[in-house]
Amino acid sequence: MTKLATSVVFKLNNGKTIPALGLGTVPSGDPKHVKDQVITAVKAGYRHIDTAWYYGTEEYIGEALKELFDEGVVKREDIFVTTKVWPSFWHNPAKSVDISLERLGLDYVDLVLQHWPIALHGDENGEPPAPKDKDGNLIYEDDPITGEKYIQSYNKLEDLVETSKTKSIGISNYSIPKYKRLLPHIKKHKPVLNQIEYHPHLPQRELVEYFQHQGILISAYSPVGSNGAPVIKIPLVQELAKKYDVTPNEILSAYHILEGRIVLPRSSNLERIKTIVRLPELSKTELEELYQIGVKDPQRYINDPWGYGLGFRWWKGDTLTKVFD
Ligand SMILES: NC(=O)c1ccc[n+]([C@@H]2O[C@H](COP(=O)([O-])OP(=O)(O)OC[C@H]3O[C@@H](n4cnc5c(N)ncnc54)[C@H](OP(=O)(O)O)[C@@H]3O)[C@@H](O)[C@H]2O)c1
Incomplete structure (x- = not known):
């Protein structure tokens, strides 16, 4: 019988655990629909929900969790909830987390992530999330390459671990260059994971090996390449789905989970959510073949302008990152 992805948990560097399969909650259209997505996912066995202040879905996740708790489907301690602090809230992550907790209807989250290692110019409520000048350029609080406000922001997140509002923090x-600059300034709490775009079209072994060496897990976002699911179309993914009699989505989740990475699929299709739970046991050779797809043909699908200058490879439109070997 095929194993279940929903039963895999990984250990974090602070001794706590995290379920390997998490539900992504960026809304497709009306954020209210996320409530049913969360209920469906939890009933299908997911125990990990990934959200953010920025997504505007926390309120509906809160409604879903309340219903699930009230009906006795799960208890609070059975569910791992992640939220994130957006860069326009860099100056007051504690306030951002208070807002998230209120929207989620929770006393604590399991994990708070610093959403991006930059500081954007936001007011006391983090508004606007993407401030622009008259020419349409982002308004940063300091230089996105040399600035250090993102470090101060991380240090403030560390203070949060000392409260009861979050169990862990991450990034x-x-x-790698952004983390190397943060590292000497970490006071006490290392990040437990780094959430990045990752799928067979975006091979990042160097990055993964670096963070693994630091004891930091990788959490893979956009596992099918986001809207339109371009990564699903890779012929090898289709072939493996047939071979193992699972969905292509399950092949793409297994690609991460079998190599120790967390994966965060998202869907507005409730049937699809229910059928991303099996864990086909791909062989080492098949995992390597999937990896080689992106070595030959690298594609990044999330190319937000706030990613410019961070030092990632293949960031379309990035005029700030200068060189790669
Ligand atoms: N930290 C960050 O900066 C960051 C950035 C991006 C994402 N994330 C997190 O990662 C989660 C997942 O990433 P993502 O939202 O970019 O997406 P994703 O899971 O890679 O892609 C979801 C999209 O693919 C479609 N899709 C999935 N399976 C399909 C199939 N078999 N056939 C056709 N279409 C299919 C879905 O459509 P349907 O709705 O029709 O299924 C949806 O539009 C997010 O929700 C969020 O929680 C984090």
């Missing part, structure tokens, strides 16, 4: 969209 997202950190390249």
Whole structure:
């Protein structure tokens, strides 16, 4: 019988555990629909929900969790909830987390991530999330390459671990150079994971090996390449789905889970959510063949302008990152 992805948990560097399969909650259209997505996922066995202040879905996740708790489907301690602090809230992550907790209707989250290692110019409520000048350029609080406010922001997140509001903290969209600059300034709490775009079209072994060496897990976002699911179309993914009699989505989740990475699929299709739970046991050779697809033909699908200058490879439109070997 095929194993279940929903039963795999990984150990974090602070001794806590995290379910390997997490539900992504960026809304497709009306964020209210996320409530049913969460209920469906939890009933299908997911125990990990990935959200963010920025997504505007926390309120509906809160409604879903309340219903699931009230009906006795799960208890609070059975579910791992991640939220994130957006760079326009860099100056007051504690306030951002308070807002998230209120929207989620929870006393604590399991994990708070620094969403991006930059500081954007936001007011006391983090608004606007993407401030622009009259020419349409992002307004940063300091230089996105040399600035250090993102480090101060991480240090403030560390203070949060000392409260009861989060069990762990982590990072997202950190390249190796950005993390190397943070590292000497970490006071006490290392990030438990780094959440980045990752799928067979975006091979990042160097990044993964670096973070593994630091004891930091990788959490893979956009596992099918986001809207339109371009990664699903890779012939090898289709072939493996047939061979193992699972969905292509399950092949793409297994690609991460079997190599120790967390994976965060998202879907507005409730049937699809229910059928991303099996864990086909791909061989080492098949995992390597999937990896080689991106070595030959690298594609990044999330190319947000706030990613410019962070030092990632293949970031379309990035005029700030200067060189790669
Ligand atoms: N930290 C960050 O900066 C960051 C950035 C991006 C994402 N994330 C997290 O990662 C999660 C997942 O990433 P993502 O939202 O970019 O997406 P994803 O899971 O790679 O892609 C989801 C999209 O693919 C479609 N899809 C999935 N399977 C399909 C199939 N078999 N056939 C056709 N279409 C299919 C879905 O459509 P349907 O709705 O029709 O299924 C949806 O539009 C997010 O929700 C979020 O929680 C984090």
